[in-house]
Amino acid sequence: MMAGRRDGLMRSASGSNNQSLRTSRIAIAIAIGVLLGCVFAFFYPHGFFHPHYPSTSAISRLSESTYQEISSDCESNERIDILKAEIVRMTEKNAELRKQVRELNEKLRLAEQGTDTAQKQFLVLGEQPKAGPFGTVKSLRTNPTVVPDESVNPRLAKILEEVAVRKELVVVLANANVQEMLEVQVSTVKKAGIPNYLVVALDDEIEGYCKSNGVAVYKRDPDEGVDEIGRSGGNHAVSGLKFRILREFLQLGYSILLSDVDIIYLRNPFDHLYRDSDVESMTDGHNNATAYGYNDVFDEPAMGWARYAHTMRIWVFNSGFFYIRPTVPSIELLDRVADRLSKEKAWDQAVFNEVLFYPSHTGYQGLHASKRTMDFYAFMNSKVLFKTVRKDPNLKKFKPVIIHINYHPDKLPRMRAVVEYYFNGKQDALDPFPDGSQ
Template sequence: MAGRREAPLMRGGGASGQPLSRGSRIAAAVAVGVTLGCVCAFIYPDGLISRSPDSAIHWPRRVDSVACKTPKEVANVKSQLASLERKNAEFRKQIDELSMKLQLAGQGKNQAFYSAGPFGTVKALRTNPTVMPDESINPRLAKILQQVAVKKELIVAVANSNVKETLEMWFTNIKRVGISNYLVVALDDNVEDFCKSKEVPVYRRDPDEGIDSIGKTGGNHAVSALKFRILREFLQLGYSVLLSDIDIMFFQNPFDHLYRDSDIESMSDGHDNMTAYGFNDVFDEPSMGWARYAHTMRIWVYNSGFFFIRPTIPSVELLDRVARRLSCEPKSWDQAVFNEELFFPSHPGYEGLHASKRTMDIYLFMNSKVLFKTVRKDAQLLKLKPVIVHLNYHPDKEQRMKAVIEFYVNGKQNALEHFPDGSE
């Protein structure tokens, strides 16, 4: 077989004898240059021109640097690296915290941004920062709160002379449990004198024509509406308040059962897990044919007679909104307004309240419907000791309150039996 004749490398023609194109010649020159460069790098690893060891531009080779280090030195370097990594992690944490503070300081101003973490690790803010306390708002109340509150928290009830007997049951029960951080806001002189005679912490507000007239003569709903305006000063002074109606019996210290992770923690009017904590309710409209079923999210209202409110900006805004509406809508029910302001979302023409909220455990913070409709008929649930029982569902409050005390305090097993589930 005849051997194939290869074209000389540097000749100007290809295998066919045709001259190489200009592009091919350039490519060949580049290939030759790269080859020569590799050969020189192999033969002269330190370069063609020798450099003084003391030269400012002298860089020792990595292999020489590593080779001269002892195991002790290597361990020391690793320790230093670990220390730097820890400090770096601390710096990152501080940066994240500063970013969070900047975000809070610039709420509504788009002044702060921070990146989201890995999937499944991101968690939004739950607990808003507390307001800056301002004792100049009410120096007299500030002095009382310093003496009464525990860890800047206290139970507050608002009362006038119309409910003196129920009020006495309320604070007698609180004393029995051993709760010391509570305060009665007296709406008239009679209640103030009565509380002082019973050694009950009491605060009589400074004269206020509008509030005083309602406080002295108003019924339950009228008095209940005043609490939103009254509580504002407590929050401005930097105190968290557990607002309590006086038709409530205490059996444990409620401060041992709060989460404190929201602006508002409230007991529910719901009577089971679905109604208290939320459920998917399907609305049926047959005339819509294929689209007849519409899913709705529902929850029974929060009870405005027992809730824990922290001194935050959203909390103060909630009190302002409710108080303003009740002053302009005298026929409105304070509990309905309270829930509307808490839950209605922003929509065209309305900006909703940006407050975090938590529903209290319905078997610890128990309303009277839960007790008389469910708990008293269940042997297992009867073994539970509630934190409070609120007689909000029944008008015969005093009789039922006494029966509840007989059952949970004095152990009278049949104390609740003769009452109907509801009112007659």
């Protein structure tokens, strides 16, 4: 019995020791695990396998600080998208406007190629007229002006804006060769009270004279060939330049009263213009027939019954004094004359009239420009003055608008005599001169 109890006690004690040992091992393992956990927590605070990923708390902290910035970025992107859409819309609108401009220009071009002036203008304006009752039908005579284009010459555009009155001005080309005549003309321009007067200086001397005497002046940018003619050319050579130079004035939308330097101004010419035609010019005619046209009968006896052939004649327009409006036919006139003068050895006045008056015919398209002849007493040439007016008591009392010394080579003394007669009242100032030239 004692032996059995002892064995039982031994086994019980042994089992108790084994249980204690297992419990100690578990405790040690837990302690080691906790220790290792602390170590990893210290060295890897954001995790062992995902060291670069922010924790939930970090995301929470970042969300508050970056929300405003993200929201601002979103708004900026939305605004950029709106601006892009607006740019696209404006680009499309601009393309549409360009298309409309091209269509209008094409209509204008086609209209100018037509044969009937009134029909051409109605096509441009988009109107189709009906003929009215007998005796009431009137065709259009005034072509529409071009759209001004300041990009052609911004510097000139600025000068014209300051000088012109109601988009009109007198333009005179001059170099040092004609300075004395220019000085006489400028004195009469001031006496006549003409504010819209501009000198196109072809050399430094004329530019200096104008600036020192309070005369509006424009000196062109350097242009080889053209400048050489301008500096040293005589009257005819300089006269030919005006058709090239005037083009820019018309493109800028201004009506120009082109004047040579051998002209005396007695009254303001802009008070005596009609402005109903592309070109309004003084005439070389000396009476109603020669100035405004007449039926001249050509006689050829060899033709028997048909010996008489009727012809229509008119004395030429004077290319030294004319008013030109900024229309397509006017610009075409300048282009045609300038082109011919660059290729032919010709007188500019002859070419000017041929382009204006020659009709369309086989191989040639005439210029469809409207024309008006100025009153030959108001806009007087020197033949009318010295051959007729100074000898007529009644006509001597009339004060012309301008007098052009175009028929006589002794220009300067005759100009001075005209000033003495009309401005200073010297009644015999014109008497010493012959009717013509000697």
